[in-house]
Amino acid sequence: MKNKNSIVQAAVVGLGWPGMQHLKGYTVDARTAVIAVCDLDADRGKEVAKEHNIPYVYSDHREMLENNEIDAVSVCLPNFLHAPIAIDALNAGKHVLCEKPPAKSAEEAKEMADTAEKNGKTLMYALVQRFGGSSQVLKQMVQDGELGDVYFGKAGYVRRRGIPIGKGGWFVDKDRSGGGALIDIGVHALDCVWWLMGSPKPVQVMGAAYSHFAHHVPKDVKYDVDDATFAHILFENGATVVLESTWALNLPGGNYIRIAGTKAGATLNPFTLYTEEDGKEVDKELQAPSIDSFDEEVKHFVESIVNGTDPISSGHQGVMLMQMLDGIYKSSEEGRSIKITDL
Numbered sequence: 001m002k003n004k005n006s007i008v009q010a011a012v013v014g015l016g017w018p019g020m021q022h023l024k025g026y027t028v029d030a031r032t033a034v035i036a037v038c039d040l041d042a043d044r045g046k047e048v049a050k051e052h053n054i055p056y057v058y059s060d061h062r063e064m065l066e067n068n069e070i071d072a073v074s075v076c077l078p079n080f081l082h083a084p085i086a087i088d089a090l091n092a093g094k095h096v097l098c099e100k101p102p103a104k105s106a107e108e109a110k111e112m113a114d115t116a117e118k119n120g121k122t123l124m125y126a127l128v129q130r131f132g133g134s135s136q137v138l139k140q141m142v143q144d145g146e147l148g149d150v151y152f153g154k155a156g157y158v159r160r161r162g163i164p165i166g167k168g169g170w171f172v173d174k175d176r177s178g179g180g181a182l183i184d185i186g187v188h189a190l191d192c193v194w195w196l197m198g199s200p201k202p203v204q205v206m207g208a209a210y211s212h213f214a215h216h217v218p219k220d221v222k223y224d225v226d227d228a229t230f231a232h233i234l235f236e237n238g239a240t241v242v243l244e245s246t247w248a249l250n251l252p253g254g255n256y257i258r259i260a261g262t263k264a265g266a267t268l269n270p271f272t273l274y275t276e277e278d279g280k281e282v283d284k285e286l287q288a289p290s291i292d293s294f295d296e297e298v299k300h301f302v303e304s305i306v307n308g309t310d311p312i313s314s315g316h317q318g319v320m321l322m323q324m325l326d327g328i329y330k331s332s333e334e335g336r337s338i339k340i341t342d343l
């Protein structure tokens with residue numbers, strides 16, 4: 001797959017499901033080629049390299065980072081490795097596309113953003129829900145003022161049953177994941193609704209995290225994370241977000257994003273605008289192009305590198321996102337609302 005004419009030569013580290021989505025995204029973008037893959041599991045690395053005709057294979061990311069032909073690295077690793085390996089890559093002069101959540105904490109995310117800035121490299125977070133067709137259309141409508149001032153958002157990523165374990169149980173071990181349902185899937189819903197609302201600065205959060213489904217995880221797996229978290233976030237511009245995120249809940253599952261402004265409101269699923277015409281309530285079905293959100297995400301990363309522009313899901317945004325998550329967990333632990341400035 002090596003192509004000497006590629007503008008951006010990429011490497012993917014971590015070859016689970018998301019790693020393969022990144023690999024596919026680079027493959028469909030004519031300006032890029034994946035020239036290296038890296039996985040701790042050497043057989044997995046060899047298998048993927050063979051299947052996709054990739055010349056360099058590594059099982060140690062430090063060796064991979066010595067390869068000067070690599071311009072950009074997709075970090076698709078368990079959460080506890082996002083900060084250290086993204087930082088190593090940035091310090092080695094590579095651009096980084098890092099999977100969600102940005103890190104285990106805002107402190108780590110800040111170090112990542114600072115390292116990117118120090119090295120003059122692009123750091124983008126793979127917050128894939130921003131790159132869906134309907135998200136992109138709705139974002140443009142908000143920017144064009146069609147909803148007026150957006151002051152309320154409600155988002156949910158709700159699974160009735162669906163606790164991930166990951167290789168070696170890292171998803172459900174707080175030391176390695178940073179948390180459970182909130183940091184794993186709540187982050188998608190929160191990020192998307194927050195971005196649609198213009199990414200206002202969070203000021204205060206209130207959250208409650210629950211863990212009632214340990215019996216759904218094998219007994220020998222350490223389980224010390226939330227399987228349901230609910231939160232309320234206030235922003236500097238007066239806007240509010242209500243968030244629901246669950247890996248397990250005794251209610252039907254589903255994903256939703258709803259935003260409301262002074263002129264109109266909208267939901268992503270179904271993709272509908274809720275407005276008023278001549279004093280009457282009107283619901284309008286909206287249309288969105290059918291696009292592959294992972295391909296769009298990689299394309300945006302490549303464009304940010306090529307054009308030298310900030311990606312929409314930047315290192316700085318990753319810090320604010322992690323501040324909200326840190327605040328929600330702290331609020332739950334301490335049983336009080338948390339000001340972001342007190343974190």
Ligand SMILES: NC(=O)c1ccc[n+]([C@@H]2O[C@H](COP(=O)([O-])OP(=O)(O)OC[C@H]3O[C@@H](n4cnc5c(N)ncnc54)[C@H](O)[C@@H]3O)[C@@H](O)[C@H]2O)c1
Nearest residue numbers: 014015016017018039040041076077078079099100166167
């Ligand atoms: N965007 C999405 O929709 C989405 C979906 C699933 C997971 N994710 C995120 O992607 C990341 C990875 O999740 P996953 O489901 O692939 O996890 P996983 O445990 O299934 O796979 C991780 C892979 O990384 C490899 N690995 C672990 N440590 C390594 C190291 N030090 N060097 C090289 N390779 C190493 C493992 O061998 C494994 O192949 C997580 O941050 C997760 O939150 C995102």
